[in-house]
Amino acid sequence: MTTSLDCLYSFRRCPYAMRARLAVLFAGLQVELREVTLKNKPAQMLAISPKGTVPVLRLADGTVIEESRDIMVWALEQQDPQGLLDTTILPQANTLIEQNDNEFKHWLDRYKYADR
Structure with a gap:
């Protein structure tokens, strides 16, 4: 049985994507990280988030989270070992x-x- 990971679309130098990645790291979660080239955005990302900005998190259940603060809160609600919430x-x-x-x-x- 394979488990589908949540998928985080990100861009290396975007400060909002950075903090989403940090929240996932601090929460100790595993996600599939997909680095986006902003000049050539993947069709899969645009299909779930037509605004075309990063970060975008697609959860395994199909839920999409499009704002970095919301991704931060989601990650830390899953697991908050450092008590950041x-x-x-x-x-x-x-x-x-x-x-x-x-x-x-x-x-x-x-x-x-x-x-x-």
């Missing part, structure tokens, strides 16, 4: 995530893709 630290973690997604990402993009 502990309600005493979760508000601080959410604040840091918000800061990363807004202020930091804004400036990171301007640094990476500067107009010269």
Whole structure:
């Protein structure tokens, strides 16, 4: 009997895909990792997530999770050996995530893709 693994579509340098991969790692879960070339997105990924962005997680039961924060929460709800969903630290973690997604990402993009 073979078990079908959950499948995570990812891109190596995408910060959102990075944190989805880290959550899977911290949770100690095994997934099939499919590295995506953004200029040539796989038809399988586009079929389950037409918006065409990464990360995308397709669970073995067919459920699709398309947002990195949702993938993080899903992974840690499966297994959270480091206690990252502990309600005493979760508000601080959410604040840091918000800061990363807004202020930091804004400036990171301007640094990476500067107009010269």
